[in-house]
Amino acid sequence: MILLNDARNIEDYLENGGFKALRRALEFEQDEIISEVESAGLVGRGGAAFPTGLKMKFVKNEKNTPKYIIANADEGEPGTFKDRGLMEKNPYQILEGMIISAYAVGAKKGFFYIRYEYREIAEKIKNKVKELHRLGILGNNIYGSKFSFDIEVVLGAGAYICGEATALMESIEGKRGYPRIKPPHSTQRGLWGKPTLTNNVETLANIPVIINMGGEKYHKLGKEGCSGPQLFSISGFVKRPGIYEYILGEKTIGEAIELAGGVDGNFKGVMLGGGASGYILNRDYLDMPLCFSDAKKRGVALGTGDIIVLNESVRIWDMLLNIAKFFEHESCGQCFPCRYGTRRMREIIEKIVNGKGTSEDIKKLNATARAMKIASLCPLGKSAMTAYESAMKNFHDELMEVIK
Amino acid sequence: MEDKVVEIIEKHRKDDAKLLAILHDVQDEFGYIPEDAIKVIARELKMKKGEIYDTASFYSFFRFKPEGQHEVLVCDCIVCHIKGAEDIIKRLEEEFKVTMGETTKDGKYTFKMVKGLGHCEKSPVMMVDGKLYGNLTPERAVEILRRCEQ
């Protein structure tokens, strides 16, 4: 295991080579670290799969100071719980990755933003931050170098949208979590208008690994189009639901389900890449390798790396209604297409679930989906209909059966 | 109350992300965010009362009136939903004579439906005063709550 090691105490972490990567990184030039991350081919694990090295470079090259770094532990996507597991089991690796990244881009202050539901974990991380201060691994002149860095732990208060990087910044600034209009990008003007690097906590945990093994070698883990380890949250109707770590590209969806004990009941399909903004897929996808490029080829995405297994007891319209309610509740309400569209989507699907759906309703749903995709301000509105659209493709007959 | 609120604000003076931290501590102290506390925060941080309320009301876990003794969060997000959350909610509503979002007449429990507790490997789940209970059945959910009464 590369990420999900059990090192809850500093002694365990140090014993297994913890903070060796940081000591080493502090002897590198900033650009050397970034080029290792680039050659590793690491992409973000928070859902958008953006190249991490490139994002670091953007922030590093900004002249404006001070710069900030954010560890995103908001983990609001339904069906996703891998960040929780990582923070519980191997928190120091995230912190080490955060310190190295901060050094690489020239940030002196970091924020560790954790969702309210993980309050207990937030308390633990706070204590670990204090502990690292005592050990000289945080604070002034880390390991005797010229680099100083501090981390503030911020507890969210219940808003899915605050996982979106710019909404999260608003939240840290003490405002409503409204996503910002881009450009400017937050790498240029983020927290308090200053260059800010935002990374998912799992992404950060990969940084010490890359420094220790070197970018080239890390890149070889995996296959064309995806490298490194990734955590998968596997839930729903499987016999052993939980968090599983695989090298990207090594396992197919079907194999991952088998390794999680197999289906509980008769297999029907999976929801992949996010329990709200992900894709509803049928058995044709079981042979798809868990790899970004394979997913892309088939018009889907790994997103936050979750697989919700569905058996025959699950009715797809009912599931879509649950998802529609989620988005209606979680739309921040800032822009009209999403605020109105998510409500309309819920109303129409509710009507269909009540057995009163007509072909006219399907047309309305499709039109709503199109409008939201074009006109929504942030990816929440743009992706709210992904589940519906993919279900229409993969479970067409079941969905149309109840339409008059 | 004022002294306590000022003390909380002082504790976070040096934080950059002050407001959420202060609101959390105020809520922990009083069980909710009282109007008078908002006044003090506004004065000390040199903000308008409306601004603070505007921020606080955006977040679903901040509350502005007292609630029941025990906070019960029942997850009805996708995984919990397909694994039977609806039956649990129905049973709890019958047993405690409330609908989700309400407090029981005796003031013991406030029930809330939430969207994703992040423990989907144990779905269906609920959280009672911050403690998680998983693999629920309607009977077990009732039993757990009855146990907190004793």
Ligand SMILES: Cc1cc2nc3c(=O)[nH]c(=O)nc-3n(C[C@H](O)[C@H](O)[C@H](O)COP(=O)(O)O)c2cc1C
């Ligand atoms: C509605 C919405 C919610 C999001 N929630 C999260 C989240 O909980 N955690 C996370 O890491 N990224 C989340 N993201 C993605 C972030 O905006 C951002 O891309 C990510 O934190 C960048 O880190 P990465 O490059 O390491 O993935 C969310 C995005 C959107 C649009």
Ligand code: SF4
């Ligand atoms: S798309 Fe939805 S969530 Fe995003 S800014 Fe608009 S209203 Fe808010």
Ligand code: FES
């Ligand atoms: S859906 Fe309920 S905990 Fe994840």
